[in-house]
Amino acid sequence: MKRLLSALLATAVLAGASLTARAETVDITMAAGHPPVFRWVKHANQTFIPAVNKALEGSGITVNWSEQYGGSIAKVGGVLEAVEEGLAEVGLVSSLFEAAKLAPQNVTYFTPFVSSNATAISELMDRLHEENAELRKSWEENNLEYLGAAIGIDDYLLMTTFPVNSLDDLKGKKIGAPGPAVNWLKGTGAIGVSGNLTTYYNEISTGVYDGVIVFATAAVPGKLYEVAPYVTKVGFGAQYAGGIAANKEWFDAQPEALQNALRRGGVAQREAYHKDLDQAITASLEAIRANGGTVTEVSPEFRMKWAAGMENVAKAWAAQLDGEGKPGSSVLSAYMDAMRKDGATPVRDWDKE
Template sequence: MFDSKLLKLALVAGALAASTSVIRAETIDATIVAGHPPVFRWVKHASQTFIPTVNKALEGSGHEIKWDEQYGGSLSKVGDELEATEEGLAQIGVISSVFDPAKLSLQNVSYYTPFVSSDVALVSNTINDLHFSNPNMRVTWEENGLEYLGAPSAIDDYLLMTTFPVNSIDDLKGKKIGAPGPAVNWLGGTGAVGVAGNLTTYYNEIKTGVYDGVIVFATAALPGKLHEVAPYITKVGFGAQYAGSLAANKEWFDEQPEEVQKALRAGGEAFRDAYIADLDAASEAALKTLAEQGATITEVDDEFRQKWVAGMDNVAKTWAAQVDGEGKAGTEILKAYMDAIRAAGGKPARDWDQE
């Protein structure tokens, strides 16, 4: 005869087991890496915006991530985050595409089109949108074993900071100027000697005389205290730039449940919005503080700017042709980027794609 008590006990046991499985979330280990320290905005928001957003999105999903945050060169130095993530030393990287112009060639389109727009949101959103409208942009990440997560980190209008006053382009002749990656090309035609560098070394290189100045942006110059060694700030109008994004090890990402993948993308969207809002508020404040702390800030007139722009080789066309030769869509992305900027109301000082 059927025992109803046994059936009830079995049902209760099953319910308890089911509830226990829901309560006991699967824990996923994930290391996030950045060569720069958290004093820089793109690292700060990885920690303060991206991670909390992912955690919030996973609440009640049965999954949680145990984060290991490795910043400031503890696991990877600046420029090596891509390799660290690709090789699985980290699951997510704060990737500075500006320091990987060969591997992330298409992502560097803005750095080969200076003097286009100082609107940070416009540049950032244009590059981010291109990633989703043009599959060629995502292919460059995937070729390096990475999954693009969004979270574009744009850079406010680049400045020239020097140990000497700049009253004319002739003042730059023979001077050694540090610049990030492809931004060295912006010095073409000025007579300056461009030297590839990055924020972690600028202060000491200027102080010891290795550089006579650097191309940098206000929101990094202030925390880096660069005005202490290069007190002359010249606003040339180089423009805002896209400098990188968060990306995940693709093999790891593909293994994750759909809820985790969606949470990571949600974190990327939150990063984008918080980062831009933060940057907009900080850039003018940084310039004001730099002036208050003794920096001399000048802005060139249109004649100076146009002379600088006209004196440059068309680095964008050269870059696009080189990338085309590598089997990637350099010319296509250059045109798409410039078209999008103009369509949004941007007024480039030079139409690099139309010459």
């Protein structure tokens, strides 16, 4: 009997030691569809990961990171599925390119001409995710845990191969735009084509597009000024394009210390990314000019005419989501009310028309 008890005790000790060893080192693969040349991916390496490691100091947990960016695991628009299926534990998920699975998160792209303050929009969207269970549900239904690090995108511009002096100049022109932003071209006479940053340069240079809707801080690393030197500041506004999420089943199984560290990493990423972004916006426009680009800003009348000529895609989008049992109208109202409360002056009150 004593031998049996000793053997059982030894087995239990070994099993406990094994579990402790597994808990001490955690393998985490982090994925992004875009390459590190883009700011939100750069900060995954420079800010998010170091912040998580810092938060874990003294916890007995260390992380063995595997960084897989630029489509090595998943291309742009495929990171959600990669994290959902466990190919990566954590990923930079672009809600912009997940219009079906993360529809409520795309509220900003259906409400252009609201605010050019990317930091304010980013902070607001992370706050809404904390307060609004309906927003979090979109992630959870896809086996994801939203960690924050809202990716705010600076004021979108129009970059073209031709000068834009009036809306008539856009008629018949093929303009590439990301996901729902194609809707911003309705009423202008332009032909909107869905695209993304990784292909814009080649598509403009080969004549597939006559221009694109893009933001300055991405246009510079992408060298879009070489193929589309005419930059028109229309004032489409800053946007929310996603954030960092973890595989929910994996996340729920982790120690509380690691869960908290990942969330703290999300806050650190958002703050550092936007501090960097704010400094880069002016520098990016200057770089475009320095490389031969022509930057012009439209008049308030031009902006108003563009906005007034659009369909109210926000209301149509919200109604469609409502019909699918998703929070369309409630998220639209919550977002617009919060932006007005924070001082934004929308060109159109999309939720009230």
